[in-house]
Amino acid sequence: MKYIDEFRRHDLALNLASAIAAEAASSREYRFMEFCGGHTHAIFRYGVQDLMPPNVRFVHGPGCPVCVLPVPRIDNAIELASLPGVILATYADMMRVPATKRTSLIKAKAAGADVRMVYSTQDALKIARDNPEREVAFFAIGFETTTPATAVAMLQARTEGLANFSVFSNHVLTPPALQHLLEAEDGADAARVDGFIGPSHVSTVIGSAPYEPFAAEYRRPVVIAGFEPLDVMQATLMLIRQINEGRHEVENQYIRAVTREGNRKAQKLMAEVFELRDTFEWRGLGWVPHSA
Amino acid sequence: MCLALPAEVIALKDDGENATVSLEGVRKTISLALVDDVTVGDYVLVHVGFALAKLSAEEAAETLALMAEAGVPGAENLGGGVEGAEGTGGAA
Numbered sequence: 001m002k003y004i005d006e007f008r009r010h011d012l013a014l015n016l017a018s019a020i021a022a023e024a025a026s027s028r029e030y031r032f033m034e035f036c037g038g039h040t041h042a043i044f045r046y047g048v049q050d051l052m053p054p055n056v057r058f059v060h061g062p063g064c065p066v067c068v069l070p071v072p073r074i075d076n077a078i079e080l081a082s083l084p085g086v087i088l089a090t091y092a093d094m095m096r097v098p099a100t101k102r103t104s105l106i107k108a109k110a111a112g113a114d115v116r117m118v119y120s121t122q123d124a125l126k127i128a129r130d131n132p133e134r135e136v137a138f139f140a141i142g143f144e145t146t147t148p149a150t151a152v153a154m155l156q157a158r159t160e161g162l163a164n165f166s167v168f169s170n171h172v173l174t175p176p177a178l179q180h181l182l183e184a185e186d187g188a189d190a191a192r193v194d195g196f197i198g199p200s201h202v203s204t205v206i207g208s209a210p211y212e213p214f215a216a217e218y219r220r221p222v223v224i225a226g227f228e229p230l231d232v233m234q235a236t237l238m239l240i241r242q243i244n245e246g247r248h249e250v251e252n253q254y255i256r257a258v259t260r261e262g263n264r265k266a267q268k269l270m271a272e273v274f275e276l277r278d279t280f281e282w283r284g285l286g287w288v289p290h291s292a
Numbered sequence: 293m294c295l296a297l298p299a300e301v302i303a304l305k306d307d308g309e310n311a312t313v314s315l316e317g318v319r320k321t322i323s324l325a326l327v328d329d330v331t332v333g334d335y336v337l338v339h340v341g342f343a344l345a346k347l348s349a350e351e352a353a354e355t356l357a358l359m360a361e362a363g364v365p366g367a368e369n370l371g372g373g374v375e376g377a378e379g380t381g382g383a384a
Contacts, residue, residue: 002298003298006356007355007356012360015361037293038295119341120323146339146340148326148342148344149339152323200294200296201344234364253355253364255354255365257348263344263345265325
């Protein structure tokens with residue numbers, strides 16, 4: 001597949017691995033946190049860790065919007081789906097995530113709740129159009145990658161006068177979570193992290209600029225990277241070079257998709273539709289101010 | 293969850309807001325609400341039925357070329373380099 005296969009090439013992986021081995025100073029450790037589950041997946045699936053010298057380690061970060069959603073929010077979704085007259089539309093990612101008392105959306109569906117899997121917010125809107133007598137609640141979840149699609153749907157629903165469409169929003173913001181990690185990381189007993197591999201597709205939307213204050217304030221380099229194994233390896237090389245040169249900047253490895261400004265159109269839609277919460281709970285991180 | 297796949301735009305819909313993309317031969321209608329100036333033949337990153345960004349063929353080629361020489365994007369702007377390395381010839 002174009003833009004995928006090339007970024008999994010064996011010869012280039014070996015090339016990057018030898019550059020990393022040559023440039024990583026044997027006198028120190030390099031510990032890099034990948035924020036995204038997509039990077040963690042690439043590291044494990046393609047054995048990227050095994051291509052690193054022993055002193056270059058990946059510290060696995062928060063993961064994905066599904067991983068960080070606290071259980072009570074899934075309980076809420078199940079309660080919603082179980083109300084008479086309600087159809088709950090959800091991305092398939094959420095269906096099997098365990099809620100309390102060993103329930104899940106898929107079990108609730110089996111027990112009679114009207115839970116519908118959708119690929120897109122456009123499918124959820126169609127369910128609302130086709131079922132005017134029912135209330136359609138969309139279980140909205142996602143980082144900035146996914147939030148614009150919800151914003152578009154809400155504006156469409158308003159334009160069309162679809163009064164039976166509503167959104168149960170669980171959208172979260174990545175920069176506040178990164179700041180939260182950096183603050184914790186500055187604490188005495190926290191695991192030491194020397195730099196961050198920054199989000200891929202979140203960054204297509206928000207751009208690379210939002211990470212700049214953290215890199216400067218906490219003196220940690222951030223390199224935005226694509227989700228393919230070669231992307232992760234090249235970003236690792238970039239982080240090693242920054243550290244060796246005493247730099248702590250935001251750099252962009254994923255130049256084929258990410259700009260400094262990001263997707264202005266998507267940012268404008270999000271700003272138009274959403275309001276910032278004072279605080280929101282992340283599974284594994286706790287309550288993070290202004291993060292949703 | 294943030295998975296997004298590169299897909300080729302093969303047709304624009306008459307409404308101007310949607311396009312047909314091909315992903316390994318699988319055709320799908322996606323929304324163009326989040327992008328501007330997409331034309332047939334462009335590759336876009338598709339996420340939950342929306343094009344998130346246009347992919348840059350030039351930047352992808354540059355990234356691969358840099359990987360081949362174990363270089364990194366932006367390094368040309370940092371100065372330095374090895375051009376001034378000492379020669380090995382005899383004394384002038």
